[in-house]
Amino acid sequence: MTPHSDGLDTFPKLLADNAARRGAAPASREKAFGIWQSWTWAQVDEQVRALAMGLRDLGAQPGDRIAIVGTNRPHLYWAMVAAQSAGCVPVPLYQDSVADEMAYVLEHAGARLAVVEDQEQVDKILSIKDRLPQLGHLIYVDPRGLRNYDHAALHDYATVQAEGRAKATLHAAEIARIVAAQHGGDTCVMLYTSGTTGKPKGVVLS
Numbered sequence: 001m002t003p004h005s006d007g008l009d010t011f012p013k014l015l016a017d018n019a020a021r022r023g024a025a026p027a028s029r030e031k032a033f034g035i036w037q038s039w040t041w042a043q044v045d046e047q048v049r050a051l052a053m054g055l056r057d058l059g060a061q062p063g064d065r066i067a068i069v070g071t072n073r074p075h076l077y078w079a080m081v082a083a084q085s086a087g088c089v090p091v092p093l094y095q096d097s098v099a100d101e102m103a104y105v106l107e108h109a110g111a112r113l114a115v116v117e118d119q120e121q122v123d124k125i126l127s128i129k130d131r132l133p134q135l136g137h138l139i140y141v142d143p144r145g146l147r148n149y150d151h152a153a154l155h156d157y158a159t160v161q162a163e164g165r166a167k168a169t170l171h172a173a174e175i176a177r178i179v180a181a182q183h184g185g186d187t188c189v190m191l192y193t194s195g196t197t198g199k200p201k202g203v204v205l206s
Contacts (some may be wrong), residue, residue, distance in 0.1 A: 001064065009183060009184030010074045010179070010182045010183070010184060010186070010188070011080075011081050011084055011188070012048070012084050012179045012182065013024070013179060014089070015041070015044065015045055015048060015081055016045060018041040018043075018045075019041045019044070019045035019046075020167075022041055022093065023041050023042030023045075024039060024040050024041075024042065025040060025041055026039070026040060027039055027041040027043070027044045028040075028044055028077075028078075029042055029074075030073060030074050033136060039074065043073075044078060046077050047075075047161065048078050048081045048082045048085060049082075049085065049162050049164075049172070049175060050161040050162075050165050051078060051079060051082035051112065051157070051160060051164060052083075052086045052164065052175050053163075053164030053165070053167060053168060053169075053171040053172060053175060054080040054160035054161050054162075054163050054164030055082060055083065055088065055113065055160070056164070056171045056175065057160075057164055057165070057167050057170075057171060058085050058113065058137050058155070058160065058161050059112075059136065059137075060083075060086050060088050060112065060113060061087070061088075061112075062086070062087030062088065062158050062178060063087065063088065063089070063138040064088045064089070064112040064113065065085075065088065065089050065090075065091050065094075065110050065111045065112060065142075065190065066079075066083040066088045066089070066090055066091065066111065066112065066113045066114065067090075067091045067093055067106055067109070067111040067113070067114035067115070067116075067135075067187045068080055068083070068090050068091065068092045068093070068114075068115050068116075069092075069093045069094055069095055069097075069102070069114060069115070069116040069117065069121045069125075070095050070116055070117025070121060070141065071117060072117070073117065073141070074076050075141045075157060076115065076117065076141065079139075079157075080092070080189065081114040083115075083189065084182075084189075085175055085178065085179050086147070086172075086175065086178065087138035087178040087182075088113075088176055089188075089189065089190050090189050090190070091105070091109045091111055091190045091192070091202075092189070093105055093106075093192070094194070095121065097124075097126065098126045099124040099125070099127050099128050100128070101195070101200075102124055102125065102128065103128040103131050103132065104198055104200065105201065105202075106125075106128075106132050106135060106190050107131065107132060107134075108200075108202060109202060110134055111132075111134070111135055112117060112125045112135065112136055112137075113132055113135070113136060113137045113138075113139065114135060114137070114138050114139065115140075115141070115157070116138065116139070116140050116141070117140070117141050117142060118140065118141065118142040118144065118145075119126065119142070119144065119145035119146055120139075121136060121140070122140050122146060122149070122154070124149060125138055126138070126153075127148050128157070129153065135153070136153065137153055137155055138151075138153045138154050138155065139155045139157050139160055140154065140155075140157060141157045143156055159184070180181045184206060185193040185205050185206050186206060187205070187206060188205050188206050189204075190202050190203070190205075191203045191205065192206050
């Protein structure tokens with residue numbers, strides 16, 4: 001990311017600035033079951049901070065890789081910025097990857113946590129969990145079909161956010177410190193190639 005003279009050189013800083021200056025303006029929209037849902041910049045900022053604190057409460061540390069798996073939905077983009085706000089590096093994966101393809105990227109990146117969209121992605125990762133000893137927590141956005149799942153690694157996205165809000169006195173100042181200390185030249189995201197000519201290759205972007 002190109003440095004900004006005003007210091008707004010990271011996505012978490014830009015989000016906080018937008019929330020402060022145009023908090024009531026719409027930032028994200030999604031059509032669910034035929035009905036449009038909308039979130040303002042202030043609401044998105046709060047959603048991201050709650051998740052960032054929840055990630056810290058699960059043990060996420062600066063520098064940890066956090067996998068993001070799913071379609072283009074607001075919650076998954078928020079998860080990317082939440083990971084950055086916690087000092088972690090988001091690692092998006094193709095949602096249509098088969099389990100073996102996911103296993104390679106998750107192991108190669110050393111992902112400690114994963115935020116996924118739904119039951120399909122949960123099933124794929126649970127099927128390879130024994131090959132990923134470093135992957136401690138699996139957070140899902142859509143709980144449909146997961147009611148009877150009993151696995152210690154599974155966490156509901158909204159519940160992780162609620163835990164983050166409940167522990168704000170422990171984590172809010174630390175998240176603010178991490179965001180303030182970040183610079184545009186820091187690692188922002190790790191993207192993997194499709195692997196059509198060999199194993200997927202990780203590309204680190206600032």
